Amino acid sequence: MRQNLTERLLFLRAFVTHPTRVGAILPTSRRAVRDMLDLGDVGAANLVVELGAGTGVYTREILARLSPGAKLMALEIDPQLAKLLGEEFSDPRLQVICDSAENLHRHLSGARADMVVSGLPFTSLESDLRRRILDQMVQALAPGGVALVLQYSPFIVKELRLRFGSVKRIISPVNVPPAFLFACSADRTAAAPDASN
Ligand SMILES: C[S@@+](CC[C@H](N)C(=O)[O-])C[C@H]1O[C@@H](n2cnc3c(N)ncnc32)[C@H](O)[C@@H]1O
Incomplete structure (x- = not known):
């Protein structure tokens, strides 16, 4: 609980310092x-x-789902948040990069x-x-790979479609604010929930 509060305060501080970067x-x-x-x-x-690991909410869930021999590379631009991530997770599969x-x-x-999982605003x-x-x-995606992108508006879709053959979208309402989730792949036939607009 205290951990959670500390994380939230650090996140809030990062937002106050760099509002457009944290978003x-x-x-x-x-x-x-x-x-x-x-x-x-x-x-x-x-x-x-x-990308944009923040306080590690994705990091935690990715590590929980990741297979034992796999790797997670987490990039975070904020030195304090990157330090927190390094201290929070002592998992040899994780590499935190500031x-x-x-x-x-x-x-x-x-x-x-x-x-590639992006929480970038x-x-x-x-x-x-x-x-x-x-x-x-x-460029970072392997053949057959998928890029997952969370946004708080649908406006990124045009730029995603310029780069990916397939862009699927769902809305996750249980978030503040509700989140637009995009699954993008080079392959037009890739399977993911449909959201064509
Ligand atoms: C909306 S927050 C998301 C944090 C976390 N993934 C989450 O979902 O709670 C965006 C994060 O991206 C980081 N960020 C912003 N620009 C970045 C960049 N160019 N490279 C890496 N991280 C960046 C911010 O510092 C912030 O932690």
């Missing part, structure tokens, strides 16, 4: 995290990349991810930065 006053709800990860198959992945998601390729050193990020990160996500 929300509360971490994503557990329900929305589960709804989002249900759009892919974490258990089948060898490498999962998380850097911007636009530099993802440097950390992958040629490896490709089966899943794309619509409040500066447009060039947003484009660079979206391009990184496409």
